[in-house]
Amino acid sequence: MNKLIYCLIILSMAGMLNAQKYPIPTLDWDALSETKPWEKTEDWSVIPKKVTPGDHTHMPSSDAIILFDGSNLDQWQKPTYGIPADYAGTKATVMNATYEKHAGSPPEWIIKDGVIEVKPGGGNLQTKQSFGDVQLHIEWLSPVDKEKKGQMYSNSGVFFMGIYELQVLNSYENETYSNGQAGAVYKQSPPLVNASRPPGQWQAYDIIFNAPKFDTEGNCIQKARITAFHNGILIQNNYELDGPTFYIGEAEYFAHEAKMPLLLQDHGDKVKFRNIWIREL
Numbered sequence: 001m002n003k004l005i006y007c008l009i010i011l012s013m014a015g016m017l018n019a020q021k022y023p024i025p026t027l028d029w030d031a032l033s034e035t036k037p038w039e040k041t042e043d044w045s046v047i048p049k050k051v052t053p054g055d056h057t058h059m060p061s062s063d064a065i066i067l068f069d070g071s072n073l074d075q076w077q078k079p080t081y082g083i084p085a086d087y088a089g090t091k092a093t094v095m096n097a098t099y100e101k102h103a104g105s106p107p108e109w110i111i112k113d114g115v116i117e118v119k120p121g122g123g124n125l126q127t128k129q130s131f132g133d134v135q136l137h138i139e140w141l142s143p144v145d146k147e148k149k150g151q152m153y154s155n156s157g158v159f160f161m162g163i164y165e166l167q168v169l170n171s172y173e174n175e176t177y178s179n180g181q182a183g184a185v186y187k188q189s190p191p192l193v194n195a196s197r198p199p200g201q202w203q204a205y206d207i208i209f210n211a212p213k214f215d216t217e218g219n220c221i222q223k224a225r226i227t228a229f230h231n232g233i234l235i236q237n238n239y240e241l242d243g244p245t246f247y248i249g250e251a252e253y254f255a256h257e258a259k260m261p262l263l264l265q266d267h268g269d270k271v272k273f274r275n276i277w278i279r280e281l
Helices: 003-021 029-035 037-043 086-097
Strands: 066-067 074-078 110-112 115-117 125-131 133-142 156-160 163-167 202-210 220-222 227-231 233-242 260-264 274-278
Touching: 115 202, 133 156, 156 202, 163 202, 163 227
Parallel strands: none
Antiparallel strands: 066 274, 074 125, 110 115, 115 274, 125 260, 133 202, 133 274, 156 163, 156 260, 202 227, 227 233
C-alpha cells in the first residue's frame, strides 16, 4: 500500500477515535423551539439606567459630577487638617474631620488657562462632597524641572476618602522606590507597568475605587479595592488595599464613614490638574 494512503488512513482513524471520545451532541432546534429553554436564563427584571457617554473617552458622561472643568473651584475647599504620616495621626485626623463634618476654608490653589496648579504651602485640595465607590477621571502634568529627582520631582497624590492614595509623581526616567512611583498605591502596590509620559506632557488616570466596609463593631469586613489605568494602560488590577496609605508604618484599617471627601495633595510641587470628573457607583 502506498505509504501516503496508509498515513491518511491512520490519521483518519485517529480523528474518528478522538471524535468518539468526546462526542458533540446535536440539538433538536425544532423541538426546543416549543419549550424555549433559553428563556430561563434571560433576565428582564433589570433595565440599566441610560447614560450618554462623552464625545471622547476622556470626557464626562451624562451622569458624571464635574469637579473641575477649567472655570472655578466651587466643588473644592482647603481641608482643616493636613495629611498625617502614620496610623495614629491618620485615625485622629479622620475622627476630628468627621466630628467637624469635613469643614474647610476657601482653596488657595491657582487657576490659570483652565488648569489648576498646586500652590506650594497652600494646603491640600478637598472636595466639599463626600464619596464612597466611584469612577474617577483626572488629568495631571509634571512641570519640567531637571534640578529635581526622586520623590521631590512633581510629587502629589489622589487620595480617595482622604486616606487611600494613588501616587502622582514624575516617573519618566526618574528613579525612586517602586511602591512610591506614579500609579502606585502608595507604600503598598507598585504599578504593573510604568506608563509615564515625560514631564511637560499631560497624563491621565482613570480609576475605579471601591470603599471598604465595616461591621457594627468596627471590623473591616471588605477591604478597599482599586483598579487604575494610566494613560489608558492598566496599572492596578482590582488591588485590595491593606488599609489607608501611610508614609510611616504598615497599613491597617480603622472604621470610618461610608463616604468621605476626595483629596489632592500639596507636596510642595507645582503639579497641574485638569478635566476632573467623578461618577458614584
